[in-house]
Amino acid sequence: MSEPSKQMIETFPNPQPDRDYTIRMNIPEFTCLCPRTGQPDFATLDIEYVPDSACIELKSLKLYIWSYRDQGAFHEAVTNRILDDLAGVIAPRFMRITANFNVRGGIYTGVVAEYRRPGWQPAAAAELP
Secondary structure, eight states: OOOOOSSOOOEEEOSOTTSOOOEEEEEEEEEEEOTTTOOEEEEEEEEEEEOSSEEEOHHHHHHHHHTTTTOBOOHHHHHHHHHHHHHHHHOOSEEEEEEEEEEETTEEEEEEEEEEOTTOOOOOOOOOO
């Protein structure tokens, strides 16, 4: 049986380390607890990153995300913590996490946090006919 774990975010070698390309992951079932009430907070996480030498292995990401289900955290704090943990493991060229939390007290909360390796610039967007 799989268990939630913050300890093991596994990686694998980037198959195209000489190319900038974007990996996008959508996690529609993120759950943590409100630190004030203890009630569950639900969110959709969108993770986008431009890998350098390593990529995130998806099952370990699932177990890592699962580990938040019983932890109290403010939306802003948990989004930034996830960014820090993931960027700390894979050292991407760029990473963005967008967390869209379900309504609580009539308010939807969206948090966007980014990491950019110093000196890295994205290629100019291609204009197609």
